Amino acid sequence: QVQLQESGPGLVKPSQTLSLTCTVSGGSISGGGYYWSWIRQHPGKGLEWIGYISYSGSTYYNPSLESRVTISLDTSKNQFSLNLNSVTAADTAVYYCVRDYKRRFDYWGQGTLVSVSS
Amino acid sequence: DIVMTQTPLSLSVTPGQPASISCKCSQSPLHSDGKTYLFWYLQKPGQSPQLLIDEVSSRLSAVPDRFSGSGSGTDFTLKISRVEAEDVGVYYCMQGLHPRTFGQGTKVEIK
Numbered sequence: 559q560v561q562l563q564e565s566g567p568g569l570v571k572p573s574q575t576l577s578l579t580c581t582v583s584g585g586s587i588s589g590g591g592y593y594w595s596w597i598r599q600h601p602g603k604g605l606e607w608i609g610y611i612s613y614s615g616s617t618y619y620n621p622s623l624e625s626r627v628t629i630s631l632d633t634s635k636n637q638f639s640l641n642l643n644s645v646t647a648a649d650t651a652v653y654y655c656v657r658d659y660k661r662r663f664d665y666w667g668q669g670t671l672v673s674v675s676s
Numbered sequence: 677d678i679v680m681t682q683t684p685l686s687l688s689v690t691p692g693q694p695a696s697i698s699c700k701c702s703q704s705p706l707h708s709d710g711k712t713y714l715f716w717y718l719q720k721p722g723q724s725p726q727l728l729i730d731e732v733s734s735r736l737s738a739v740p741d742r743f744s745g746s747g748s749g750t751d752f753t754l755k756i757s758r759v760e761a762e763d764v765g766v767y768y769c770m771q772g773l774h775p776r777t778f779g780q781g782t783k784v785e786i787k
Contacts, residue, residue, distance in 0.1 A: 605781075607775060607777065607778070618775075619775075661713045662727060662772060664727055666725060
């Protein structure tokens, strides 16, 4: 059974960089043709796809966030990471790491709340 | 981007009664491979979303058969034939072309 777990600071200051890591267990991050996505949910709101990284390291970002986002892969640790720079209060959200398989999101982490505040 | 519009945004249903949620896409989520990448998710209170319906109408194995998905082109529907208490939560449609986008969500509660 694949499991994903987000980790990282719960509080980030405005203008700084939000950094989260997702640890994948129960399967290899570099096998199976899977893609690995980040999705966020603003408090009480809907879902916004941030972007993905493929098993081979190629990336695709939501154009609305592309200028500030980097997603990377660490196959030695079976992890992938999200960096979102120049954050503002509008980036306060629950961030989910998700397995993206054939265009559907089939396994989700539990989510981690990141607040942007001074 | 494909804009996904769900209606209604909230639904209060008597247990045992049916429910229906509409999802209209600004463009068809039909890919050049011939597949229509339209999915339905349920986010139960306090939980992460879970995939219910795959590629318009394929119910995942653990999903009760009272759930069904249908539609084509730009119009899709999720139906619950007889709502149960465990079905409460927010339902989202999602399309799998680039960039992936979700509907606003439909909150289902029990009367």
